[in-house]
Amino acid sequence: MDEKKARCPFLDSLATGKNKNTESLEKIWRNRDSNCPHHIKISIEPESPSHSESDVICTAEEINSLTFERLQQMSGHHLKQVVRALCQEVQDLESISIKLPELRNELNGKIQERRDLEKKCQLEIEEIKTTWARKKQEVQELQEKRKQSKNYLVENQTKARQLEAELDILKAHLGDVQRENLLIQMKKLQYEDCSKSKDELEQLLRESQQYKNLLIEKANVTEKNLKNSVKKTQDDIEEIAKDNVITKKKIEETNKEYNDAHVENGLLQARINELKAKLHDAQTLKKQVKTAAEAHNAKARSRDSVDDKIDKIIKEMEIKDKNILKKHQELLNEEKKVSDELRKIEETVEGQENLILDLHKSTFDATAQKISHEQTFCIRADIGQLSDDIYRLNHFYTSMRTDILGDLESGSRILMDEGEKVFSQVEKLEQMIESVERKEEELHSLKGTMGNAKKRVGLYVPVNEDPVDVALAEYLNSREDPIQVKFVRQEGGNYTFGSMRIYIKIENEKMLVRVRGGFTSIEEFINIYSSSEAEANNTPSPNRDSSRSPTIIRSSLANSPKKK
Incomplete structure (x- = not known):
């Protein structure tokens, strides 16, 4: 190896997140010597005896927390432990991924079984509900029939008691009717006498009616004459009123002429005074006096004639007033006389009507008594018929009592049996509901298991x-x-x-x-x-x-x- 510290560019790019190489890992592994001058060679050989297992213990959690600096400080032995732990984790994940379809299929099978069982339970529940509803309907019908039978029996018993009470009452009435039969025979004779009295009263009623009609005709004639007299008097009063109006007009005209003559006399008197003042000429005065005297005499004559006319008119008016008062008094006397006659006629008619009412009342009483006697005879016939009906009803009740009681007992037994069946069906339904709830809990647990299995997959x-x-x-x-x-x-x-x-x-x-x-x-x-x-x-x-x-x-x- 070179004297410089060996570095892996692939691991450096992965650590910094700047790796943009899309080549496969196999190709990179084969060309690892041609691309970079520095290498880290990892031996997959068995562990040398010089190293102990207790130096470094690598777990999956520690591998996830490894940093680049710590990875650089690791030796080949430690890197082999890391690789071995990663390989073990990959194998575990592989085994989990391999078993996952089987678990999924098993879970789907259990879910399908659960769904089939749920559908079957649902169908059984629906069938039980239908059966229970039908049984309940039958029980309700039987209860209703039993109730109706019981009500019918109670009604018949009540009617029987009522009929027995009525029978006792009717027997008492029968004794009363027999006692009243004698009274009816006695009243029959009285009724014959009443019928004779009725004929006499009817004859008297007809005569009274004829007399009443005559009185009504007389009253109508008198009323008609009275109306004619009143009408004639009213016509006379109207004529007198017209004459009074004409007389008043004449009096007004006469008063007017009198006032004019009085005014003219005043003027003449004033003129006479003037003429007296002018008496210095005797001849002129004589002529004027003569003329004035003639005029005055003429006026005096005219005034006298007017006064005579007025006195004559006043006398005529007084005579007419006296005649009117006399006629009015005669009419009043005649009206009073007619009213007295009408009052007497009305009193007579009222007496006849009272007599007629009394006759009607006595007739109605006799008719009512006759009807009561007829009703008594009808009641006697009805009592006999009713006693026969009571006897037949009592016989029917005694014959049907045993049958009705037997039907009621059989109906009650059927109701008890059906009720026990319904209760057993309800218990079975409750057990099935409990089993369905347990299956639902198992389904929820299986869903949770499936969710956990999904979470374990990366x-x-x-x-x-x-x-x-x-x-x-x-x-x-x-x-x-x-x-x-x-x-x-x-x-x-x-x-x-x-x-x-x-x-x-x-x-x-x-x-x-x-x-x-x-x-x-x-x-x-x-x-x-x-x-x-x-x-x-x-x-x-x-x-x-x-x-x-x-x-x-x-x-x-x-x-x-x-x-x-």
Whole structure:
């Protein structure tokens, strides 16, 4: 070896995370001497006797915590221990991955058995529910029939007691009816007398009705005459009122003429006074006096004639007033007389009506008594019929009592048997429900076991800068059943899948895999080639351990700077 400290560039690039080489580890291992001047040679020889096993104990946890500086300080013996521990871990993981499909198949089988058992239990539960509902319906119908029979029996017993009580009452009534029969025979004679009295009263009623009609006719004639007299009096009063109006007009005209004459007399008197003042001329005065005297005489004559006319009119008015008062008094007397006659007629009619009402009342009483006697005879006939019906009903009750009691006892026995069957079915149903719950708990435990098994399988860690690698990691980590063959990333979308080199790209948000000259979907690719590649990897080969150990070392060292 060179005097300088030996360094491994591959391990340095892995430790710094700057490794961009996409070549396979086998090719790198073969060309290891041509690429770098310094080497670290690891011997896979058995341990030399000079070293003891107790110097360094490497476990998986310690390997994960190794740093680059500590790795440089390790000797070849320590590195062999690390490699051996990693190989042992790989073998354990391999054995787990090999057993995982068997465990998965076993778990799926148990799940399928559990589902079949659950379906079977569900069908049995539905059948039990249906049977239980049918039995419950039958029990309810039997209970309803029993209830109806019991109610019918109670009703019949109640009716029988009522009929017995009514029979006693009817027997008592029968004695009363027999006693009343004698009274009815006595009242029959009275009824014949009443019928004769009824005929006499009807004859009297007809005569009273005829007399009433005559009185009504007389009252109508009197009322008609009174109305004519009143109408004639009203006409006379209207004529007198018209004459009074005319007389008042004449009096007003006469008063007006009288006032005019009085005014004219005043003027003449004033003129006479003037003329007296002018008596210095005798002849003129004489002529004027003569003329004035003639005029005054003429006025006086006219006034006298008017006064006579007024006195005559006043006398005529007084005579007419006296005649009107006299006629009015006569009309009042006549009206009073007619009203007295009407009052007497009404009193007579009222007395006749009271007599008629009394006759009707006595007739109704006699009719009611007759109807009561007829009802008594009908009751006697009904009592006889009712006693026969009671006897037949009592006979029917005594004959049907044993049959009804037997039916009730058989119905109660059937109800008890069906109730016991229903209770046994309910107990079986509860046991089945408990078994279903236990199976569900087992299913949950199996699901937990399966989840733990999935967690033990390592997840695919993508390179964040590569969208294809990120999409591949999302798809692989989201699968329920893990893939036995791992994808190993290289440059530019190239991957190794077991012994195959493939190319993966994303097109229309779908991952397409190119293998053997054509593209296919990732699902079809895994379904076709995963089983064959898994079988090829399970075949033992001499380069298997040597090719895996550097890969695991690379993954461990790639994670070491992050933990540092």
